[in-house]
Amino acid sequence: MSLTSALNTAQSIFNNTGTQSSVVSNNISNAGNKDYVRRQAMLTTSLNGAQVVKIDRAQEEALLRQYLKTSSQDSAQQTLLSGLEDLKSIVGGNDYETSPSTYLGVFQQKLQAFRTTPGSTVAAQGAITAAQDVANSLNNASQSVQNVRATADKQIATDVDKLNTLLSDFEKANNAVKTATSSGADASGALDEREKALKQISQIVGVNTTTRDNNDMVLSTSDGTILFETIPREVTFKSQDVYTATIAGNSVYVDGVALPRGSGSTTTGQGSLQSLLQVRDEIAPNFQKQLDEVARGLVSLFKEQNTVAGPAYVPGLFTWSGGTVDTGATAVAGMAATITVSSRVITSQGGDPMRLRDGGINLTGLVLNTSGASGYTTELDRLYTALGSDIDFDPAAGTPVGFDATTGIDSNVSIMEFATNSLGWLEQYRSNATTAAENTSAALSRSDEAYSNETGVNLDEELTLLLDIEQSYKAATKILNAVDEMLKSLLDIAS
Known part of the structure; x- marks a missing residue:
């Protein structure tokens, strides 16, 4: 040498x-x-x-695609579970202390006590107070359900804004990658930035990737809608400040195509957006419908027959803003929000609680206890028996456009059982979602570990x-x- x-x-x-x-x-x-x-x-x-x-x-493209998929699935499942936890908190958590079912049980007990001592004003007042608690629980639960929907709507708006920002960041990084690749320069830094944006996008919406010449990348949603191709596609959404049972939320549009909501306790959604839509437009409205059916059942069970003139029936102990009685099986959206106990049995409002025993709560001149006997129990017996009797609930009617059409539970049971089944429906949904969330979290952890092992920095090495x-x-x-x-x-x- x-x-x-x-x-x-x-x-x-x-x-x-x-x-x-x-x-x-x-x-x-x-x-x-x-x-x-x-x-x-x-x-x-x-x-x-x-x-x-x-x-x-x-780079490990296969592992990255797997990571993006599990990231979207886990984000969707965790978002769904969070919404279900919010709904569970409405009814008082694990013991359901504030649920209509709990208050209905107390009301049934108080009505039984009044039957036992029909001449007791204290027992009558106890039954009326318990009835007010039932109505208040339905009012509060209905308002809380709509608050859950409004919160989901605001989160959708936040996620849409964030998604548009991330797509803009992705565009800058993608352009830097193309420039570096075409000129033969080191594109590693730009690739890291692009991948960082891509990971965050996958948490909001399911994303598929396609790589073209000069390492140019095209993004599409999990249902095939183009999300990014050379430039970002516009993601739009119009938020609403107030929700009621009759208001349907607006859709999220990706390049003019409506993003579908997820479905099922193990949600089909990819990313947080689809699960938020599911909570807002499917799960919460279903629970609201169940509350409305409990309210409708109470108004119907405690109705009074009008033997003098039409209508044939008028509300009795329980009434609502509509002031009518539906003798069929048709759900009334938002009924739970306005159900109240008639003022004619509330002492503080000049009413007489003994009208519950004697009849004529809202029909002047109607008196069932014509003799005025203190031991009269015929009407109380009828009402108590009605609470345990099967009635027809609406399984698929009166639902605003865009909402799920069923309550999701049995439609021919007693009102006590229906209210209990409503809690069971929610708890079963939440339990299944919890199991699914544990599975998606584990899958994400494994994908993250596999990807990190191949692409991350090992200090020892x-x-x-x-x-x-x-x-x-x-x-x-x-x-x-x-x-x-x-x-x-x-x-x-x-x-």
């Missing part, structure tokens, strides 16, 4: 180790950054020796590589020292 060749070899080693150490140092400094993908300086050997030809990024680079540097130093000694010897001979 000539001295010139030796010097060239040493210079090549110094150049290579300098680049390699820079790459390794950058890897080590980003060891805790989950959005950083490991780099490696790739060497090749030619007649001029070894040299760094490119900086390679540890990087430090080992740094030691190898140090040995190469020392070898180059020895070559340089040897050349230096030879040159000195030649100079000494020449002098």
Whole structure:
């Protein structure tokens, strides 16, 4: 080996180790950054020796696609579970202390006590107070359900704004990737930024990726709607400030195409948006319908027959803003929000609680207890028996456009059983969603671990590589020292 060749070899080693150490140092400094993908300086050997030809990024497209899928699924499932937990809190949590079912049970007990002592004003007042508690629980539950819908609506608006911002960030990163790729420059930094935006997008909406020339990427939603192609597609949504049982929420549009909502306790949704739509437009309205049917059942069960003129029946103990009695099986949207106890039996409002025993609550002149006997129980017996008798509930009617058409529970049971089944429906849905959320969380954790193992920074490996680079540097130093000694010897001979 000539001295010139030796010097060239040493210079090549110094150049290579300098680049390699820079790459390794950058890897080590980003060891805790989950959005950083490991780099490696790739060497090749030619007649001029070894040299760094490119900086390679540890990309794993298959694992990335799997991560994006599990990320979308877990985000959707966790969002659904959160909405169900909010609905559960409406009825008082695990013991359902504030549920209409609980208050109905107390009312039934108070009505039984009044039957036992029909001449007791205290017992009558106890039954009326329990009835007021039932009405209040339905009012509060109905309002809370609509608050859940309104909260979901606001979160949808927030997620849509965030999604549009992320698509804008994705566009900038994608353009940087295309420019670097086409010019042969290192695109690693831009690829990291693009992947970071992509991961966040997958949490909001399910996303599929397609890579074209110059590493250009196209995004579409899980149902095939284009989300990004050269430029971001517009995602639009019009939020609503107030919700009632008769108001349907607006759709989210991706490039003019409505985003479908998820369905089922193990939701079919991908990303938080579809689950928020599911909570707002399916689950909460279903629960609202069940509350409305409890209210309708109470008005119907406690109705009074009008033997003088039409209508044939009028509300008795329980009434509502509509002031009518539906003798069929037709749901009335929002009825639970306005159900009340008639003022004609409330003492503080000038009423007489004994009207519950004697009849004529809202029909002037109607008196069932014509003798005024303190032991009269015929009407109380009828009402108590009615609470335990099967009635027809509406399984699929009166639902606003865009809402699920069924209550989701049995439609021919007693009002006590219907109210209990409503809680069972919610709890079963939540329980299944909890199990599914645990599964999606575990799947995401495994996908994240698999992807990190292939693309993340391992400090032990990087430090080992740094030691190898140090040995190469020392070898180059020895070559340089040897050349230096030879040159000195030649100079000494020449002098």
